[in-house]
Amino acid sequence: MATIKHSLLGVLLSGGFLFAQNADVAKQTLSNGMKVLVQEDHNIPNVAMYLFYKIGSRNERPGTTGLSHFFEHMMFNGAKKYGPKQFDNEMEKSGGNNNAYTSQDLTVYQDWFPSSALPLIFDLEADRIRDLAFDPKIIESERGVVYSERRSSVDNNNFGILREQVQAAAYTAHPYHWPVVGWPSDIEGWTMEDLRAHFKMGYSPNNCTLVVVGDVNTANVMELAKKFLEPIPANTPPPPVRTKEPVQNGERRVTIRKPAQLPLQQIVYHVGDSRSPDSTVLDVLAAVLTDGQSSRLYKRMVDGEQLVLNVNAFANTTLDPGLFSFIVQPKGGVSLDRTEQVIYEELSKLQTTPVPPEELRKAKNQLLKQQYTQLKTINGRANLLGSYEVFKGDYKKLFEEDKEIEAVTAEDIQKAAKTYFTVSNRTVGTLIPETQK
Amino acid sequence: MKLALFVALAALTLQADVRLPKYTRKQLPNGAVLIVIPRPGIPLVQFRVVVKGGNEADPAGLTGLSDITAQLLRKGAGKRSAAEFSTELDSLGGTFGAGSSETASFAAAEFLKKDFAAGLDLVSDAVLHPTFPEAEVKKLLAQSVERIKAVKDSPPQAINAYARRFFYGPDHPYGRVTDEASLGKITPQSIAGFHQRQYVGRNLIVVAAGDLDAGAAMAALEKIYGSVPAGTAYQYQPAKKPMPGGRLLLIDKPDATQTYFEIMQPGIRRNDPERTAVMLMNTLFGGRFTSLLNDALRVNSGLTYGASSRLTQSMESGTVSISTYTRTDTTEKAMDLALDVLKKFHDQGINAEQLASVKAYMKGTFPTQNLETTDQVASVVTDLEVYGLNKGEVDDMFPRIDALKLEDANKLIQKRYGTTDLTFVVLGNAEKIRAMLKKYAPQMVEVSVKEAGFGK
Numbered sequence: 082m083a084t085i086k087h088s089l090l091g092v093l094l095s096g097g098f099l100f101a102q103n104a105d106v107a108k109q110t111l112s113n114g115m116k117v118l119v120q121e122d123h124n125i126p127n128v129a130m131y132l133f134y135k136i137g138s139r140n141e142r143p144g145t146t147g148l149s150h151f152f153e154h155m156m157f158n159g160a161k162k163y164g165p166k167q168f169d170n171e172m173e174k175s176g177g178n179n180n181a182y183t184s185q186d187l188t189v190y191q192d193w194f195p196s197s198a199l200p201l202i203f204d205l206e207a208d209r210i211r212d213l214a215f216d217p218k219i220i221e222s223e224r225g226v227v228y229s230e231r232r233s234s235v236d237n238n239n240f241g242i243l244r245e246q247v248q249a250a251a252y253t254a255h256p257y258h259w260p261v262v263g264w265p266s267d268i269e270g271w272t273m274e275d276l277r278a279h280f281k282m283g284y285s286p287n288n289c290t291l292v293v294v295g296d297v298n299t300a301n302v303m304e305l306a307k308k309f310l311e312p313i314p315a316n317t318p319p320p321p322v323r324t325k326e327p328v329q330n331g332e333r334r335v336t337i338r339k340p341a342q343l344p345l346q347q348i349v350y351h352v353g354d355s356r357s358p359d360s361t362v363l364d365v366l367a368a369v370l371t372d373g374q375s376s377r378l379y380k381r382m383v384d385g386e387q388l389v390l391n392v393n394a395f396a397n398t399t400l401d402p403g404l405f406s407f408i409v410q411p412k413g414g415v416s417l418d419r420t421e422q423v424i425y426e427e428l429s430k431l432q433t434t435p436v437p438p439e440e441l442r443k444a445k446n447q448l449l450k451q452q453y454t455q456l457k458t459i460n461g462r463a464n465l466l467g468s469y470e471v472f473k474g475d476y477k478k479l480f481e482e483d484k485e486i487e488a489v490t491a492e493d494i495q496k497a498a499k500t501y502f503t504v505s506n507r508t509v510g511t512l513i514p515e516t517q518k
Numbered sequence: 519m520k521l522a523l524f525v526a527l528a529a530l531t532l533q534a535d536v537r538l539p540k541y542t543r544k545q546l547p548n549g550a551v552l553i554v555i556p557r558p559g560i561p562l563v564q565f566r567v568v569v570k571g572g573n574e575a576d577p578a579g580l581t582g583l584s585d586i587t588a589q590l591l592r593k594g595a596g597k598r599s600a601a602e603f604s605t606e607l608d609s610l611g612g613t614f615g616a617g618s619s620e621t622a623s624f625a626a627a628e629f630l631k632k633d634f635a636a637g638l639d640l641v642s643d644a645v646l647h648p649t650f651p652e653a654e655v656k657k658l659l660a661q662s663v664e665r666i667k668a669v670k671d672s673p674p675q676a677i678n679a680y681a682r683r684f685f686y687g688p689d690h691p692y693g694r695v696t697d698e699a700s701l702g703k704i705t706p707q708s709i710a711g712f713h714q715r716q717y718v719g720r721n722l723i724v725v726a727a728g729d730l731d732a733g734a735a736m737a738a739l740e741k742i743y744g745s746v747p748a749g750t751a752y753q754y755q756p757a758k759k760p761m762p763g764g765r766l767l768l769i770d771k772p773d774a775t776q777t778y779f780e781i782m783q784p785g786i787r788r789n790d791p792e793r794t795a796v797m798l799m800n801t802l803f804g805g806r807f808t809s810l811l812n813d814a815l816r817v818n819s820g821l822t823y824g825a826s827s828r829l830t831q832s833m834e835s836g837t838v839s840i841s842t843y844t845r846t847d848t849t850e851k852a853m854d855l856a857l858d859v860l861k862k863f864h865d866q867g868i869n870a871e872q873l874a875s876v877k878a879y880m881k882g883t884f885p886t887q888n889l890e891t892t893d894q895v896a897s898v899v900t901d902l903e904v905y906g907l908n909k910g911e912v913d914d915m916f917p918r919i920d921a922l923k924l925e926d927a928n929k930l931i932q933k934r935y936g937t938t939d940l941t942f943v944v945l946g947n948a949e950k951i952r953a954m955l956k957k958y959a960p961q962m963v964e965v966s967v968k969e970a971g972f973g974k
Binding site for chain 1: 536559560561562592600601604605607608609610611612613628629630657660661664665667668670671672673674771772773774775776806807808813816817818819820821822823843844845874875878879881882883885886889890891892893967
């Protein structure tokens with residue numbers, strides 16, 4: 082829906098792409114530490130601008146969970162030069178629109194606009210980073226909006242309910258334990274002081290990567306960045322996240338019972354972080370399992386035994402060690418023990434038998450093609466460039482991703498399967514329909 | 519002065535670029551329309567095959583037939599079994615999707631540039647030579663019945679299906695919603711019959727787009743699609759009028775902690791002469807973040823995460839539908855506020871500043887929504903064919919936007935955004951909201967999500 086702003090999507094990176102000849106990205110670091118990446122593309126007269134702030138729910142603590150996400154909302158509610166509503170009014174009347182998302186690791190602001198609006202967008206972004214306003218009335222109203230978002234994405238969404246509880250069970254100590262949207266009592270409880278402290282901690286230029294892709298002139302963008310953003314002083318970035326999740330020493334199980342037509346299942350395993358060498362291996366492994374109708378789990382679970390409507394496997398890209406997830410939509414009346422069992426059997430095959438060469442080739446081709454697909458839009462490219470810069474430490478890694486994918490061997494997959502897919506490393510969640518309430 | 523000149527120049531540049539890319543169109547003797555759109559750059563090619571006649575072509579009682587037929591295209595085609603098709607497709611890293619809309623069935627596929635020939639062969643085999651094996655038909659029908667349950671577990675999806683059914687009524691093609699009963703009547707024979715009747719030269723539009731050689735691509739399409747039987751052109755049958763307004767459907771979902779609602783009234787056809795103006799007005803009313811509805815229900819009052827007005831357009835007149843959700847105990851407040859915004863919009867109209875703002879917004883967002891990617895362009899071009907429109911739909915979009923005068927905009931609002939005879943569809947915890955809802959419509963119907971189908 083066009084008017085919906087501020088989603089909770091995490092950044093799902095499924096690799097990079099093979100566009101070495103297109104690596105025409107300019108990078109500059111402003112004197113206050115803000116990184117600026119620019120890629121020109123004059124296909125359409127539009128621009129995508131992304132600001133990646135390295136602050137997310139991992140930087141929160143009990144009592145203020147969900148604050149990063151709430152703050153993302155507050156960033157649209159007025160600053161010094163552009164007061165309440167003006168950020169959106171000015172942008173839309175100049176032909177632009179915007180959104181934002183918060184994940185466990187990041188808060189990301191997105192602006193899409195005709196190139197003629199470029200100076201205005203810089204002015205708007207600079208204004209809210211430098212001089213955000215904190216109006217108590219607006220804070221209360223926005224609290225209602227965020228609670229509505231929680232009701233939609235969690236309380237009235239079976240996947241949301243299950244995912245939240247599985248995540249909480251899989252992480253007992255690390256901040257990934259709590260949901261990005263926050264626990265209900267914290268949404269009700271944030272104070273003005275919490276907000277101010279959060280702004281000071283996360284919203285300094287040295288904690289931000291700015292990406293501009295589209296119908297622009299690189300020198301002009303750098304000039305505007307210097308004019309509008311460079312004068313904003315640097316600040317101490319958020320303190321490192323100290324807590325490490327202890328090794329899981331036994332299977333954990335979560336059950337949710339509620340009125341529903343169909344059950345749901347989610348199985349997760351702890352894996353490495355976004356810079357782990359296994360990250361690409363797990364992408365290829367996931368493709369073997371669930372990418373396309375010739376994938377192993379689709380063939381067996383959707384097509385052969387007809388147990389489920391969908392099954393998806395994927396590894397999250399996260400700054401701290403993340404999860405490899407299976408999300409399963411079983412058919413009604415199907416045994417959830419059976420769906421679970423089939424997944425374990427297929428994981429066991431990966432551990433014992435190398436993936437045959439033609440099947441490995443297929444999975445790699447699927448991933449390579451997906452990279453091109455993500456390149457199609459200025460929006461996709463801005464998101465990818467920034468994500469690689471933040472998660473992998475250098476946007477250039479994006480242009481090496483094809484080599485990374487090609488380098489994955491059947492032995493790598495077998496090894497990763499043995500390392501991660503163990504009984505004691507997994508958390509299993511099921512949502513069981515209650516027929517009568 | 520300098521600034522004004524700069525803005526004017528920028529606007530000119532913007533305008534000059536917003537056009538459909540050059541493409542070749544050819545109609546074959548069997549009626550098939552072939553279109554080739556070269557777009558060098560990213561080394562991908564896109565195939566899009568559109569068959570005139572979608573849901574509206576479903577025979578009475580067999581709602582979902584066009585969609586089921588499209589979904590089965592890949593489940594056995596020519597000499598390939600379903601499994602062979604999938605392995606070949608996935609090995610190329612290709613993607614293939616098929617389905618049907620109200621007006622047309624479609625298949626869309628994307629491949630790496632180097633796989634043009636192999637990709638075209640796969641797509642064409644699926645579209646022209648599907649085998650509809652009985653086992654695959656049974657499997658898909660069983661899955662589709664289960665998918666209805668999944669839809670009912672998702673309130674935003676569910677309310678959509680109920681709303682269509684309720685607004686148009688069961689005798690209108692758009693009011694026929696695929697359900698357990700209609701799926702139960704679909705057979706391999708009816709599927710094969712639909713394919714034979716609809717997937718013929720006179721109904722086909724075939725597009726190849728992307729990083730390709732235009733001449734070679736056209737020759738390749740012609741070779742394959744030239745031999746398709748011409749068949750009988752699908753004749754669109756004008757539909758009966760939707761049901762009258764003044765009715766409310768309450769869908770009971772006892773575990774819901776928020777109420778989802780739609781307030782509907784008749785909209786316009788896809789080819790309505792006033793369509794650009796209506797799109798502009800709907801954007802102001804409920805189609806962007808600063809829209810009147812979102813401003814009132816989200817920004818000013820915190821009642822919801824988002825409120826919008828959705829405009830659906832098709833061969834027949836679609837709907838204008840206010841759509842939002844709020845926690846159960848603020849249902850009345852939110853519904854009253856939505857109606858209040860509608861009334862103010864109707865009675866007071868808009869001012870020059872609002873009109874200028876929405877014009878700039880439409881121009882600024884149009885390219886990324888319609889012209890950026892090859893698949894967008896392929897989709898826009900096939901739409902022109904299906905609805906009998908021409909390139910001016912895109913190329914003259916900006917002049918049409920510019921041409922709308924304030925006075926005409928306000929007349930249009932009075933005509934299109936009525937405040938009486940509205941149709942209400944509400945999904946939530948019925949016990950808590952039932953009594954309060956009576957004030958909105960003289961006639962109220964209640965169903966439970968647990969019942970089969972999407973309403974009586």
